[in-house]
Amino acid sequence: DKKITIAIDGFSSTGKSTLAKQLAKQLGYVYVDTGAMYRAIAFFSMQNNLIKTDFFDKEGLINHLSTIRLEFKFNPDLGFAEMYLNGENVEKQIRTIEVSNFVSKVAEIPEVRTKLVQQQQEMGKNKAVVMDGRDIGTVVFPDAELKIFMTASAQTRAQRRFDELIQKGDSVTFEEVLKNVEERDYIDTHRSNSPLVIAKDAIEIDNSNLNREEQFDLVLDLVNKKR
Numbered sequence: 516d517k518k519i520t521i522a523i524d525g526f527s528s529t530g531k532s533t534l535a536k537q538l539a540k541q542l543g544y545v546y547v548d549t550g551a552m553y554r555a556i557a558f559f560s561m562q563n564n565l566i567k568t569d570f571f572d573k574e575g576l577i578n579h580l581s582t583i584r585l586e587f588k589f590n591p592d593l594g595f596a597e598m599y600l601n602g603e604n605v606e607k608q609i610r611t612i613e614v615s616n617f618v619s620k621v622a623e624i625p626e627v628r629t630k631l632v633q634q635q636q637e638m639g640k641n642k643a644v645v646m647d648g649r650d651i652g653t654v655v656f657p658d659a660e661l662k663i664f665m666t667a668s669a670q671t672r673a674q675r676r677f678d679e680l681i682q683k684g685d686s687v688t689f690e691e692v693l694k695n696v697e698e699r700d701y702i703d704t705h706r707s708n709s710p711l712v713i714a715k716d717a718i719e720i721d722n723s724n725l726n727r728e729e730q731f732d733l734v735l736d737l738v739n740k741k742r
């Protein structure tokens with residue numbers, strides 16, 4: 516088999532990471548969750564008081580960027596890699612609604628994107644990688660052999676996200692989650708730097724009416740045609 520690069524982009528809560536993890540496991544590829552990297556930088560900003568109620572100290576964050584070290588460490592019990600920020604496991608802390616509400620503002624900063632894109636390109640330079648995010652097929656790996664773009668209605672995505680958060684024991688309302696999904700869609704598609712757009716050669720999959728298995732089979736078929 517030929518080793519390829521698989522780029523999975525799309526809106527938030529379309530199930531990109533579930534699909535990407537499943538694919539990586541099946542193929543024996545590395546999975547990279549680039550959203551986790553943006554989330555870790557958002558968490559860093561919160562931890563270092565760079566975010567006040569009505570002010571985000573972007574300059575302060577930019578000045579700190581060179582001191583921020585992001586790593587993925589594989590956890591064999593979970594079967595996937597967890598995010599480490601300056602040596603600390605932050606996998607739980609980066610999945611809160613507070614981080615979700617803030618992360619798109621961090622992802623708009625050109626200096627942040629440059630740093631993370633470089634690291635992502637380094638991680639994928641030997642191929643055999645499944646990377647999910649917003650700009651993987653357009654910016655990080657424009658030459659990826661397979662590009663998938665996932666969509667689903669905002670209602671469907673908010674419902675999935677809501678169910679997940681409730682199961683984790685978070686006390687959120689459906690309206691709050693829907694608002695977050697819509698706001699992130701807006702910011703992610705309207706930012707001037709690497710906005711979320713579908714790459715010309717990407718295959719679009721609307722999974723509003725597909726279950727995980729149907730989706731997986733569909734994509735695995737596409738992968739096998741490229742290998």
Ligand code: C5P
Nearest residue numbers: 527549550553618619622648649650699
């Ligand atoms: O994928 P996830 O929802 O965890 O990503 C969180 C946020 O990080 C997105 O809403 C987006 O603002 C940002 N992001 C990005 N580029 C990527 C991955 C994530 O801008 N490649």
